[in-house]
Amino acid sequence: MNSTLPDVDLTKLPTRAPKHVHKDETKREMRKIREELVEWQERLYAENKRSILVVLQGMDASGKDGLIRRVFSGINPQGVRVYSFKEPTKDELAHDFLWRIHQRTPGHGMIHVFNRSHYEDVLVTRVDKLIDDATAKQRFAAINHFEELLQQAGTTVLKFYLNVSEEEQEERLAERVNNPSKQWKYEPGDDHKAGQWPAYRQVYEDVFKHCSPPSCPWHLVPSDQNWYKAYEVARTLRDTLADLNPTYPESKLTRPE
Amino acid sequence: MNSTLPDVDLTKLPTRAPKHVHKDETKREMRKIREELVEWQERLYAENKRSILVVLQGMDASGKDGLIRRVFSGINPQGVRVYSFKEPTKDELAHDFLWRIHQRTPGHGMIHVFNRSHYEDVLVTRVDKLIDDATAKQRFAAINHFEELLQQAGTTVLKFYLNVSEEEQEERLAERVNNPSKQWKYEPGDDHKAGQWPAYRQVYEDVFKHCSPPSCPWHLVPSDQNWYKAYEVARTLRDTLADLNPTYPESKLTRPE
Structure with a gap:
């Protein structure tokens, strides 16, 4: 995976699995990884010293919920918490943009998943021209400092961008209109959003350029196929946990040798 | 299940599955229920109008974590959140006993699980003689009003007491000492706790007597066998969701007839 990414061009990055990857084999592997995740989560929770923050970003209909x-x-929900960041409330807007985010970072032993995140404050806000470039620059720096703070306190920050092609996004948004079981997901703004791929592409590329320190890179995940996307994220999480290698704590029992 | 429970005698209530219940059959049924729960949770979340609060209480080693x-x-973690209430912090103690609880009640579409709850404030506090009987009475009333408030706002409150026998509890606490893979759960106070079953029995019986309005009964779950306990809770949750019968919302699409 890339660490720093000067001048990423999203149109040149893959949105589908590499040719040599087979779907059935990947699904088998995925089942194994899911079992490993169950075991690693239990150790992380028991160890109660470190934590993981999974940041999920992607354009509309890139499949964050499904992922x-x-x-x-399958993972014990006692150790996993998912937060969706929607439009900020009045009270949240009365504070700095990291205020509501900071309240939801994981404590020792926990895995938190952010479905959208602090990055929205340099994405949708820029596309809708709510902030200027100078403010965006300030926020990039603030985000880097914030993520550094978390990592220094034992929280591994894993950032994933679900890279979906303009064509696939269009198709998925259309499905919300045409598939009765998906119509409840349709929002009146969706038609408008469908045309915004190029605008979002630009602000995302700027995020990858400015918020990818070696200690906290973005993982750009080919996301036109749901099975491959989930596999990539699960594998990265598994590998991260294996590196952390959390262990069951010493017994608090005192007894004669 | 019982609704109001005047003068419950915990020593007379079952801690094991009824004779006619077969383990294998129950496990098969449990797999089916778990699949149904996945579907119901999705509907509850999509409907985004009502919520469920699962309150889990039980003595030490009654198996709340495992349950x-x-x-x-297996349920989508985006719609489920688990909160464990441990000893209150200084800041929490500077407020009324429901303050920290209220902050963690479920919003529309969510299922929250409380691993211990506001009931600790009329249980451990009484066993350790931190509050007197008059205060306990006040708190029973406050709890009933609080749960009524939640239910009026569309939150179904499901309260489960995991009824474990004194013998089984003793055995499980001993296992934390003797089984290397469970030693990390051992706390220095455990030896002391083992002798407190009768004291806890008494304050629990008082809770069942005073906090069981017909609209919000306690479910007393035989809990010496893990497979049966999980089945009882899952089944009650499934039945509750089926009664609520959440539905996918209308499409927001407007189009010609």
Whole structure:
């Protein structure tokens, strides 16, 4: 995976699995990884010293909800918490943009998943021209400092961008209109959003350029296929946990040798 | 299940599955229920109008953690949140006893699980003689009003007491000492706790007597066997969701007839 990413061009990055990857084999592997995640989460929770923050970003209809279900269902919910960041409330807007985010970072032993995040404050706000470039720059720096703070306190921050192609996004948004079981997801703004891929592409590329320190890179995940996307995220999480290698704490029992 | 429970005698209530219940059959049924729960949770979340609060109480080693894993793993974690209430912090103690609880009640579409709850404030506090009987009475009334408030706002409150026998509890606490993979759960106070079953029995019986309005009964779950306990809780939750019968909302699409 890339660490720093000067001048990313999203149109040149893959949105589908590499040719040599087979779907059936990947699904088998995915089942194994899910079992491993169950075990690693238990150790992280028992150890009670470190934590993981999974940040999920992606354009509309890039499949964030489905990914959360595919990767995190099955893990003990006592150790996993998912937060969706929607439009800020009045009270949240009365504070700095990281205020509501900071309240939801994981404590020792926990895995938190952010479905959208502090990055929205340099994405949708820029596309809708609510902030200027100078403010965006300030926020990039603030985000880098914030993520550094978390990592220094034992929270590994994993950032995933679900890279979906303009064509696939269009198709999925159209499905919300035409598939009765998906119509409840349709929002009146969706038609408008469908045309915004190029605008979002630009602000995302700017995020990757400015918020990718070596200690906290973005993982750009090919996301036109749900099975491959979930696999990539689950595998990265598993590998991260294996590196952390949390262990069951010493017994508090005192007894004769 | 019982609704109001005047003068419950915990020593006379079952701690094991009824004779006619078969373990294998129950486990098969449990798999089916877990699939149904996945579907119902999705509807509750999509409907986004009502919510469920699951309150879990039980003495030490009654198996609350394991129950949460057995019943709620597999459900989309985006719609489920588990909160453990431990000893209150200084800031929490500077407020009324429901202050920290109220902040964690479920919003529309959510299922929250309380691993211990506001009931600790009329349980451990009484056993340790931190409050007198008059204060306990006040708190019973406050709890009933609080749960009524939640239910009026569309939150179904499901209260489960995991009824474990004195013998089984003793055995499980001993296992924390003798089983290397469980030693990390051992707390220095455990030896002391083992002798407190009768004291806790008494304050629990008082809770069942005073906090069981017909609209919000306690479910007393035989809990010496993990498979049966999980089944009882899962089944009650499934039945509750089926009664609520949440539906996918109308499409927001407007189009010609």
